[in-house]
Structures are given as structure tokens and as C-alpha cells.
Amino acid sequence: MYNFEFKNPVKIIFGKDTISKVVTEIPKNAKILMTYGGGSIKQNGVYDQVKNALSEVELFEFGGIEANPHYETCMKAVEIVKSEKIDFLLSVGGGSVLDATKFIAAAALYTNGDPWDILAKNKPVKDALPIGAVLTLPATGSEMNGNSVITRVSTTEKMAFGSPKVMPQFSILDPQCVYTLPDKQIANGVVDAFVHVMEQYLTFPVNSPIQDRFAESILTTLIEEGPKVLANKKEYEAAANFMWSATVALNGLIGVGVPQDWVTHMIGHELTAFHGIDHARTLAIVLPGVMNIKRENKKDKILQYGERIWGINSGTDDEKIDAAIAKTVEFFESVGLPTKLPAYNVGEETIAKIVARFEKRPYKLGEKADIDFRQVEQILKDRL
Amino acid sequence: MYNFEFKNPVKIIFGKDTISKVVTEIPKNAKILMTYGGGSIKQNGVYDQVKNALSEVELFEFGGIEANPHYETCMKAVEIVKSEKIDFLLSVGGGSVLDATKFIAAAALYTNGDPWDILAKNKPVKDALPIGAVLTLPATGSEMNGNSVITRVSTTEKMAFGSPKVMPQFSILDPQCVYTLPDKQIANGVVDAFVHVMEQYLTFPVNSPIQDRFAESILTTLIEEGPKVLANKKEYEAAANFMWSATVALNGLIGVGVPQDWVTHMIGHELTAFHGIDHARTLAIVLPGVMNIKRENKKDKILQYGERIWGINSGTDDEKIDAAIAKTVEFFESVGLPTKLPAYNVGEETIAKIVARFEKRPYKLGEKADIDFRQVEQILKDRL
Numbered sequence: 001m002y003n004f005e006f007k008n009p010v011k012i013i014f015g016k017d018t019i020s021k022v023v024t025e026i027p028k029n030a031k032i033l034m035t036y037g038g039g040s041i042k043q044n045g046v047y048d049q050v051k052n053a054l055s056e057v058e059l060f061e062f063g064g065i066e067a068n069p070h071y072e073t074c075m076k077a078v079e080i081v082k083s084e085k086i087d088f089l090l091s092v093g094g095g096s097v098l099d100a101t102k103f104i105a106a107a108a109l110y111t112n113g114d115p116w117d118i119l120a121k122n123k124p125v126k127d128a129l130p131i132g133a134v135l136t137l138p139a140t141g142s143e144m145n146g147n148s149v150i151t152r153v154s155t156t157e158k159m160a161f162g163s164p165k166v167m168p169q170f171s172i173l174d175p176q177c178v179y180t181l182p183d184k185q186i187a188n189g190v191v192d193a194f195v196h197v198m199e200q201y202l203t204f205p206v207n208s209p210i211q212d213r214f215a216e217s218i219l220t221t222l223i224e225e226g227p228k229v230l231a232n233k234k235e236y237e238a239a240a241n242f243m244w245s246a247t248v249a250l251n252g253l254i255g256v257g258v259p260q261d262w263v264t265h266m267i268g269h270e271l272t273a274f275h276g277i278d279h280a281r282t283l284a285i286v287l288p289g290v291m292n293i294k295r296e297n298k299k300d301k302i303l304q305y306g307e308r309i310w311g312i313n314s315g316t317d318d319e320k321i322d323a324a325i326a327k328t329v330e331f332f333e334s335v336g337l338p339t340k341l342p343a344y345n346v347g348e349e350t351i352a353k354i355v356a357r358f359e360k361r362p363y364k365l366g367e368k369a370d371i372d373f374r375q376v377e378q379i380l381k382d383r384l
Numbered sequence: 385m386y387n388f389e390f391k392n393p394v395k396i397i398f399g400k401d402t403i404s405k406v407v408t409e410i411p412k413n414a415k416i417l418m419t420y421g422g423g424s425i426k427q428n429g430v431y432d433q434v435k436n437a438l439s440e441v442e443l444f445e446f447g448g449i450e451a452n453p454h455y456e457t458c459m460k461a462v463e464i465v466k467s468e469k470i471d472f473l474l475s476v477g478g479g480s481v482l483d484a485t486k487f488i489a490a491a492a493l494y495t496n497g498d499p500w501d502i503l504a505k506n507k508p509v510k511d512a513l514p515i516g517a518v519l520t521l522p523a524t525g526s527e528m529n530g531n532s533v534i535t536r537v538s539t540t541e542k543m544a545f546g547s548p549k550v551m552p553q554f555s556i557l558d559p560q561c562v563y564t565l566p567d568k569q570i571a572n573g574v575v576d577a578f579v580h581v582m583e584q585y586l587t588f589p590v591n592s593p594i595q596d597r598f599a600e601s602i603l604t605t606l607i608e609e610g611p612k613v614l615a616n617k618k619e620y621e622a623a624a625n626f627m628w629s630a631t632v633a634l635n636g637l638i639g640v641g642v643p644q645d646w647v648t649h650m651i652g653h654e655l656t657a658f659h660g661i662d663h664a665r666t667l668a669i670v671l672p673g674v675m676n677i678k679r680e681n682k683k684d685k686i687l688q689y690g691e692r693i694w695g696i697n698s699g700t701d702d703e704k705i706d707a708a709i710a711k712t713v714e715f716f717e718s719v720g721l722p723t724k725l726p727a728y729n730v731g732e733e734t735i736a737k738i739v740a741r742f743e744k745r746p747y748k749l750g751e752k753a754d755i756d757f758r759q760v761e762q763i764l765k766d767r768l
């Protein structure tokens with residue numbers, strides 16, 4: 001394996017009826033801004049649980065953060081942070097609310113010009129407001145990392161940044177939040193977590209048996225538990241196992257000392273930027289194309305994945321790879337995510353626009369940095 | 385799975401030629417006390433690497449920390465910490481040096497009476513000096529947790545304590561340190577890490593597939609990589625995989641939300657206290673006895689372990705359990721650790737002394753807290 005550094009100081013508070021613990025985790029005498037999304041937390045009781053726990057605290061609210069959170073929305077929150085002299089951000093919601101909160105935390109203390117540069121120019125985050133999280137939706141893993149993805153509506157750009165400064169101080173994960181999620185969000189969460197693992201796993205071998213087996217542990221568990229949650233979302237144990245899988249899928253541990261890909265995400269972000277397709281659905285579309293077009297680069301790991309996850313152990317290498325792709329597609333479709341572009345009414349025209357964007361970028365993608373705009377085109381055409 | 389909390393802020397710096405990074409990790413202008421053991425770091429070059437990296441730093445030294453580190457030795461270091469106004473401890477060595485350093489860190493700032501009470505009376509550690517570690521021996525996992533085990537020579541007592549306050553700020557793991565280890569220490573390290581996993585895994589099922597599979601990942605990797613390291617200790621990749629396995633075996637992650645046992649350690653500590661048997665060797669002796677005597681309590685997990693780790697899937701349950709125990713014994717013996725008491729010249733007399741000790745203690749042991757001194761006797765007699 002490669003040399004690596006790893007540090008993840010996020011405190012996880014996991015389990016049934018844990019949301020009220022938020023009061024013991026926030027700093028004393030802090031002015032808190034509670035951030036949330038479209039209001040589902042008001043229907044499922046989480047809003048009330050948080051408000052009740054924090055009844056003695058000076059609490060401001062900023063609701064209305066959308067899926068694929070907007071830069072423009074975040075900047076409105078930054079104004080409140082500054083005008084109200086907020087000193088702690090409490091994210092109550094899923095990965096989008098948390099990603100937005102991370103950007104708000106960094107932008108509020110950014111003194112080096114336009115905060116958009118954090119996203120567009122990879123400007124370093126030297127300081128950020130402290131963050132806590134109450135997670136209501138297992139999917140992104142944002143609750144235990146320093147990553148964030150933000151969309152700028154005015155330019156239809158979806159950009160990522162990462163910094164240890166925006167890792168939550170704590171994240172509270174009550175699997176009962178799954179009970180009231182729409183099926184679509186559960187299915188998206190399962191696939192999102194699955195592809196997070198694949199981005200760190202399906203590259204080329206560097207003799208990293210612990211990382212590989214941990215990754216395979218999460219994939220197998222998502223394949224087992226995801227359908228159980230969809231069949232009965234009030235089955236606590238399945239919800240808990242799904243929720244913990246999504247967290248460990250992207251808390252850094254399975255990615256230490258190994259090559260990482262992330263081209264599926266990079267291409268997927270463009271599909272969301274142009275068409276507003278749910279993030280996880282873009283991953284379900286793109287990943288099979290990446291596996292097919294990069295089958296030589298990824299040969300050893302696709303074969304390992306096929307054998308250890310799906311029991312594929314007969315045929316030629318190409319047949320085994322085809323079978324591994326087919327099983328992956330079948331799994332995504334079985335939980336309700338179509339994997340071809342036409343199912344989302346996306347065609348050649350969008351592919352051309354996305355390819356044009358990648359053509360302008362100075363870097364190549366993938367674990368071998370060998371994917372240029374031409375291969376992006378091949379990958380997307382594979383999904384027509 | 386059970387509710388849980390998890391926080392592990394230790395920064396891991398892992399890989400080839402990483403020891404010189406120590407200079408960027410220690411606090412500026414700190415007075416450092418470097419702690420180490422019997423001098424092997426002077427033979428393998430680690431001492432020189434650390435000294436060279438810290439040539440500009442005010443560095444004091446405290447060597448001579450023994451395996452199963454002594455309370456009496458630690459208290460000598462505490463005197464130096466106080467007289468020299470040390471404000472950072474740098475452990476350079478294996479788990480024993482690090483465990484000692486943790487106790488020194490806590491004892492130096494303990495103001496509530498005799499520091500022995502931290503061990504003997506479970507007194508809380510409210511503050512401790514910050515610690516950094518350069519790890520030279522994969523085994524105990526102490527580099528990424530807040531646990532420590534200390535022996536008091538005057539009373540032949542071996543006691544443990546744990547506190548987040550004594551988690552290292554950073555731990556540097558260069559697998560090249562394995563190149564010069566004696567075979568015996570490598571074999572001990574493999575078995576130590578293996579049994580750490582088993583203490584957290586071989587209990588009863590609580591529907592925790594991620595934790596179970598992560599645990600199985602580590603066991604399988606130790607079984608594969610351990611013999612490779614013993615066959616050629618200069619094979620970097622095997623050394624690295626062994627080293628990372630030992631760390632993740634006891635950094636808390638596989639133990640979240642699941643019952644834990646630790647009776648093998650509790651009994652093993654007594655064998656070390658009375659006879660000075662290497663810690664890992666005591667575990668190799670005791671674990672098969674625990675598996676045999678607690679075969680009903682642990683039935684489901686022993687069967688799962690047998691099938692997933694050793695491919696045991698035919699016979700009656702009792703036959704499968706016998707086979708799983710036999711495979712475990714065979715593995716320990718194959719790396720050179722005898723698993724029966726007579727091989728260490730220990731007989732009935734010692735068993736009687738150990739049983740008498742447990743008889744005086746007010747608590748029962750094991751994941752179901754149902755192991756009393758009588759069962760301790762059965763377990764030890766099983767190993768005659």
C-alpha cells in the first residue's frame with residue numbers, strides 16, 4: 001500500500017433516541033444557527049426533538065436548503081451568521097444540508113476575497129466555524145468527513161471542496177430517521193454509499209488487503225441491508241446497519257493508502273448540474289459505463305469485486321467483467337434506480353455539452369489520471 | 385446493534401521513511417521527554433532517526449522501560465517530568481513503552497492522591513500530558529487508542545486503565561521497523577492483534593454485519609500476512625499489512641455497538657503477573673479454553689467464525705466448534721506460540737493462585753458477565 005496520513009476526530013453518537021444528546025455536545029453559551037432543508041424535519045419530529053433539547057439555548061434558524069445545495073442559498077446564511085454573530089452551526093438534515101453548512105462555516109470566516117474561490121479555485125480553508133450535525137438521511141457520509149459539494153445556479157456548476165476544518169465536531173445518527181424517508185431517498189442513499197466505496201476500491205491493486213476487505217464488507221452489507229430497509233423501513237436493525245454502512249463508506253478509512261478514482265462523481269455532477277438528476281441516480285448511470293470503458297485499467301479489481309461480492313468465478317476475464325457490470329446494474333435497478341440516460345430523458349445533446357466542459361479543463365481524471373474528454377464521451381455514450 | 389459513541393482523533397502517519405516527520409508533529413518550543421525501552425531502537429536506527437529529526441528540540445530521555453511496563457519504572461519518569469517541567473511525551477518503541485508513557489502522562493498531572501489509584505481504583509484521568517508515538521512493533525494497537533496496561537512488581541498485579549486523555553496526538557508507523565524484529569516478537573504481535581479482534585467479535589450476535597465483517601477482514605489478513613512476515617521480515621508489503629492490521633484491530637472501530645468479552649486478557653494478565661509469560665502467549669493459552677468452556681454462550685459466533693475464517697461447514701455444531709478451536713490452536717502454534725500451560729512450566733499450583741485472586745473480586749467477567757472464579761478455573765484446567 002501507499003504511505004498515508006489519516007485523522008478523523010468526528011465524534012459519532014449513534015443509536016435509538018440519541019437526538020436529545022445534542023444539548024450536551026454544543027458549546028455552552030454559544031449562539032447557534034440551526035440549518036435545515038425543505039421542512040421534512042418538521043414532519044418527522046426531528047425538528048421538535050432538537051428544539052426541545054435546545055430550549056435553553058440561543059438558537060437561530062436557517063431553513064430552505066435545497067438538495068444539491070446552492071451557493072446562493074449558502075451566502076444568504078453567511079449574512080445571518082455575520083449579522084447575528086453566530087458561533088456554532090448545527091446542521092439538521094441529510095448530506096445536502098450538511099454540505100451547505102460546511103460551506104457556510106468556511107465562507108463565514110473567509111477573508112481572502114470571494115468565498116466562491118474555495119470551490120472554483122481550490123483556495124485553502126484556513127478557518128471555519130465549528131459544526132455539529134443531526135443526520136436524518138444515510139447516504140453521503142458527510143457526517144464523518146470534511147467534504148462538501150455545492151452548486152452555483154447562475155452558472156450551472158457543481159463543485160467540491162474539502163478541509164479538516166469543516167469536519168463536524170459531532171454527528172448524531174438516529175436510525176429511526178429512516179422510518180419516514182421516501183423510498184426514493186432510501187434507494188438513492190444505498191446507491192450513493194455503494195458508489196462511494198467503489199470510487200475508493202475499484203481501481204488497481206496495491207496489496208491492501210485490509211482496505212479491500214473493509215470495502216467489500218460495506219458493499220456486501222449494503223446489498224443485504226438495502227433491500228431489507230426498502231421492504232420495511234421501520235425495521236430498526238436494517239436501518240441502523242444501512243446508516244452505519246453509509247458513514248464508514250466515506251469516513252476516509254477504506255481510502256487510506258490506496259489509489260482512488262472519483263470519475264463517476266465528476267461526470268455525475270455534470271448530469272446533476274445540467275438536468276437536476278438526483279446525485280445517486282447520476283452515479284447509477286455513470287458507474288457501469290466507467291467499469292465498461294476502463295475494464296483494462298480496472299481489470300484485476302473488477303475481477304476481485306465480481307468474485308468476492310457476486311460469486312462470479314467462471315468464464316473468460318471479459319465475460320467475468322461483463323457479468324460484474326451486469327450484476328451492478330441489476331442491483332441499482334432492483335432498488336429502483338434506472339441506469340441508462342434515456343430513462344432520464346437525457347440524450348446526445350447533453351453528452352456534447354458535458355464533453356465540451358471537460359475539454360476545457362486542464363486535468364485528466366481517474367486513478368491513473370488518463371481519462372480525458374474523449375473517454376468521458378465514450379463513458380456517457382455507453383449509457384445511451 | 386447497540387447504541388454507541390465513537391471518537392478517535394489520533395493522527396496516523398503510516399509508511400516508509402516517515403519517522404523524520406516527527407519534527408512537524410511535536411508542538412513548537414516544547415520540552416520533550418523521549419521514552420523508550422531496552423535499547424533495540426539504538427540497534428535498528430530508529431533512535432538515530434528520531435534524534436536527528438529533533439536535533440533542534442529540547443529533548444530529554446528516559447530509557448529502560450521493560451515489557452509489561454512497571455508502575456515503579458513509570459513513577460521514576462514522572463519524577464523527571466516534574467523536575468524538568470516536561471510538557472510533551474514522545475514514546476519511541478512498542479506497545480509497552482507506549483502504555484508506560486500513557487500512564488506517565490496521566491500520573492504526572494494526577495492531583496487526587498496516589499496515581500496507583502488510576503489503575504487499582506479506576507479513578508478518572510482528568511488531565512494528562514500530550515503524547516506522540518513512533519511505533520516500532522505492531523501488536524498492541526496502543527498507537528491508536530487510550531488504553532494502557534501496567535504491572536506493579538511489588539504486588540505482582542497487572543492492571544489496565546483507559547482514557548481519551550492519553551490517546552496519542554499522533555502515531556508514526558514505519559513498517560520497516562518490522563525488518564529487525566526478532567521472530568518471537570513478530571509472532572507475538574500477530575497473535576496479540578488476532579486476539580484483540582476475537583475479544584470484540586467472538587461474543588453473541590447483535591445484528592452488526594459491518595463490525596463482524598471488519599473483524600473477519602482483520603483476522604483473515606493476519607492469517608495470510610503473519611506467516612509471510614515470519615518467512616521474510618524484509619518484505620515491505622507484508623510488514624505494512626501486518627502493521628495496519630494490528631492498529632485497526634484495537635482502534636475502537638470494530639468494537640462499536642457490539643458486546644465485548646476481554647476475559648482472555650483478564651486471565652492472561654494473571655499468567656504474566658505470576659510467571660512473566662509474554663502477553664501474547666498468555667492469550668494463545670487462554671483463548672482456546674474460553675472458546676471451549678463458553679461454547680454455549682458463544683455458539684453462534686464461533687460457528688460464524690469457523691465458517692467465514694476457516695471454511696468449516698460440515699458436522700454437528702459441537703464438531704464445528706471443536707474444529708474452529710483446533711484451527712485457532714493450529715494457527716497460534718504454527719507461528720510458534722505454544723497454547724498449553726505445561727509448555728510454559730505452569731501447573732495446578734498457579735491455577736489455584738489465579739482462581740483465588742478472581743474469587744476476591746466483586747465482578748464477573750465476559751460479555752454476559754457470567755464468568756466467575758469457578759469458570760476461570762475450568763478455563764485454565766482446559767489448558768493443562
